[in-house]
Amino acid sequence: MRFLLASWGSLGDLFPFLGLAQKLQARGHEVLLVGPSGWEEHTERAQVPFVAAAPDPWALREVAQLWSQRRWGLEALEALVEKGAYAAALSMAKALLQLAPEYDCLVAHHFAFGGAFASQRAGLPWVTVCLSPVATPSGGLPPPVFPKLPLPFFCRQTLWKMAAGWISRRFDPGFNRLRHSLGLPPARGVLYDYSPKLVLHLYSRILFSPSQDWPSHHRICGYSFYENECEVSPELLAFMERGSPPWVFTLGSTMVARPGRFYVEAYEAAKLSGVRAVLLTGPETQQRFPPDPQILVLARAPHSWLFPRSLAVTHCCGAGTLSKTLRAGRPSVFCPCLFDQPIHARLGELRHFGVTLSSQQWNARRFAQALDRALTPEIVQSVRRAQRELEKENGAQTASQLLEEFAASEKPWKGFQFGQARLEPPHAPATRPVPIAGNDEA
Known part of the structure; x- marks a missing residue:
């Protein structure tokens, strides 16, 4: 079978x-991934065919509002959608429409809106992939604001419905302008416009189980891990061989663009605690630290290699970093900032996978105290149990099997019938389309 994949966002979304x-390739299928420019290095390393069809999201780091925590993070969401997701949706939809006739099934990230648009325009069977529990509003989640507030199920469900309604009213007009330019009718709730037949959740039940208010076609598969993130540097190898497991500090691939005092305080916390530490400060950091034989500062390192060899991990609780920490069986100090991170941190805290520090609490003394709390027997035992459970899961394999069953049972439509106008998919191109870059206007 031939699967067309579409994703957009950070490395945690890639x-x-x-x-x-x-996994699909290993099972004998042909795949093509469509995403933003800037992913070429990683797709080449993974030997996954790739078409760049949207601007690089890393450029959004210059948008000040993207880092705002005002209005419970809604200002940051507005910046992400208006400055990034709108343009990506249109350019990705155009690329996917060119490719659609060649493929049996489209598998689209829940925030890659161009996937939904292209499927509905071309009639290609379509599966939505969610990488975070927060992607599906439900009463099973902590409240969308003040996530530590203990509320009964129906109150949480009501709050999430209200949040989803506000989001729809705020963003539907912009998305519907894009849909109109593609010959699609207007829709409601475009931000949550998922496949009506199959939604795959690529995270583990140890973090979140299906909620009682979920639709029946939503399936939790488990985490899908990619191993070959980057090389292990000789410097890191030498440091690890010289002493005890280090305390790792990372802000993932997004928040690292605006670290504030996170790494400055992390450096001092390691010295205060008397433990070795590795600070992953990102490729463009301007911060400099005094040399210390017990502290290693690197731009990046493969989490799948480093985390199992660590003492504990302090991170911003992005979905990808959290999954690697749980698979490593290491306690966390959660330092959530924006988007889905506070909900992830609350879910992890409720399951005793770590302790949480808000961004207002980032200082050396509190980091050191949090490490002591994270290394208590209760948390250490909880993360070891989680590690054993994850060893039994294979999210990529489970998802692949479900995709095979879905693609075999579905037949592409000939087109959509909207009123009197019949919309047919474009003819298949004679050759692969060239990578699409730029910011097309609706």
Whole structure:
């Protein structure tokens, strides 16, 4: 079979798709991943065919509002959608429409809106992939604001419905302008416009189980891991051989663009605690630290290699970093900032996978105290149990099997009938389309 994959976002949105693509390839299927420019290095390393069809999301780091925590993070969501997702949706939809006639099934990230648009325009069978429990509003989640507030199920469900309604009213007009330019009718709730037949959740039940208010076609598969993130540097190898497991600090691939005092305080916390530490500060950091034989500062390192060899991990609780920490069986100090991170941190805290520090609490003394709490027997035992459970899971394989069953049972439509106008998919191109870059206007 031939699977067309589409994703958009940070490396945490790329790596699970690379793991899924590699598993589909190993099972004898042809795959093509469509995403933003800037992913070429990683797709080449993974040997996954790739078409760049949207601007690089890393450029959004210059948008000040993207880092705002005002209005419970809604200002940051507005910046992400208006400055990034709108343009990506249109350019990705155009690329996917060119490719659709060649493929049996489209598998699209829940935030890659161009996937939904292209499927509905071309009539290609379509599966939505969610990488975070927060992607599906439900009463099973902590409240969308003040996630530590203990509320009964129906209150949480009501709050999530209200949040989803506000989001729809705020963003539907912009998305519907894009839909109109593609010959699609207007829709409601475009931000949550998922496949009506199959939604795959690529995270583990140890973090979140299906909620009682979920639709029946939603399936939790488990995490999809990609191993070959980057090389292990000789410097890191030498440091690890010289002493005890280090305390790792990372802000993932997004928040690292605006670290504030996170790494400055992390450096001092390691000295205060008397433990060795590795600080992963990102490729463009301007911060400099005094040399210390017990502290190693690197731009990046493969989490799948480093985390199992660590003492504990302090991270911002993005979905990808959290999954690697749980698979490593290491306690966490959660330092959530924006988007789905506070909900992930609350879910992890409720399951005793770590302790949480808000961004207002980032200082050396509190980091050191949090490490002591994270290394208590209760948390250490909880993360070891989680590690054993994850060893039994294979999210990429489970998702691949479900995709095979779905694609075999579905037949592409000939087109859509909207009123009197019949919309037919475009003819298949004679050759692969060239990578699409730029910011097309609706």
